Amino acid sequence: MRLRNKPWAQEKIDHHSNIVVADPEKWQGKWREVFGNDNPIHIEVGTGKGQFICGMAQRNPDINFIGIERQKSIIVSAIDRVSDTELSNVHLMNVNAVNLRDYFKKNEVHRVYLNFSDPWPKNRHDKRRLTYATFLKAYEEIVIPNGEVHLKTDNQSLFEYSLYSFSKYGMLINNVSLDLHNSDFEGNVMTEYEEKFSALGNRIYRCEAVFRNK
Numbered sequence: 001m002r003l004r005n006k007p008w009a010q011e012k013i014d015h016h017s018n019i020v021v022a023d024p025e026k027w028q029g030k031w032r033e034v035f036g037n038d039n040p041i042h043i044e045v046g047t048g049k050g051q052f053i054c055g056m057a058q059r060n061p062d063i064n065f066i067g068i069e070r071q072k073s074i075i076v077s078a079i080d081r082v083s084d085t086e087l088s089n090v091h092l093m094n095v096n097a098v099n100l101r102d103y104f105k106k107n108e109v110h111r112v113y114l115n116f117s118d119p120w121p122k123n124r125h126d127k128r129r130l131t132y133a134t135f136l137k138a139y140e141e142i143v144i145p146n147g148e149v150h151l152k153t154d155n156q157s158l159f160e161y162s163l164y165s166f167s168k169y170g171m172l173i174n175n176v177s178l179d180l181h182n183s184d185f186e187g188n189v190m191t192e193y194e195e196k197f198s199a200l201g202n203r204i205y206r207c208e209a210v211f212r213n214k
């Protein structure tokens with residue numbers, strides 16, 4: 001994603017603390033207080049401009065969604081989208097997912113979504129991929145037993161790497177699709193990148209990976 005310098009971004013984030021949770025580490029173990037209910041929590045890591053998380057929140061009012069995006073210049077677009085839709089079951093966090101364990105307690109999250117994550121194609125950058133083992137360990141530590149990671153991408157190499165990484169970690173892999181838009185999968189909510197890359201004719205890959213032995 002091309003980043004434009006937006007010097008006003010921090011100010012906008014600060015002005016929307018009802019949407020972008022300030023000091024999210026304060027809510028570790030207490031997210032039910034943020035949402036005002038006990039509904040399950042699904043997070044999207046690398047939420048971008050928020051199209052997916054808002055679409056999911058609209059369709060699933062009994063699930064609480066948190067979009068995590070580290071780039072200020074990008075999360076400001078997600079703020080607009082959440083604000084326009086007036087949804088009460090979606091919040092954002094402007095943090096780096098490397099520190100997820102600082103924000104959530106064990107069993108606090110039901111599901112993790114990874115959509116069109118940066119592929120980091122160079123082998124020496126593999127640790128930055130959101131499906132690298134250290135990230136999987138962080139997800140495992142915050143999700144419920146048998147919690148799930150749902151992944152979509154148009155990048156075949158990242159998809160293959162992720163299947164390998166999930167499997168090496170001991171996760172069960174379900175519902176693999178090698179061409180999501182020409183499959184029988186129902187209820188797909190498109191992300192910004194998904195719209196862009198499928199319009200270019202790229203195939204969309206999807207899978208669900210389940211943690212075991214917790």
Ligand code: SAM
Nearest residue numbers: 046047048069070071096097115116191192193
């Ligand atoms: N999910 C969106 C979509 O499908 O349209 C955006 C995809 S974009 C390629 C990846 C996003 O993930 C970027 O906005 C980037 O800033 C964010 N991101 C990457 N690594 C991250 C991390 N460690 N923590 C939080 N956000 C991250």
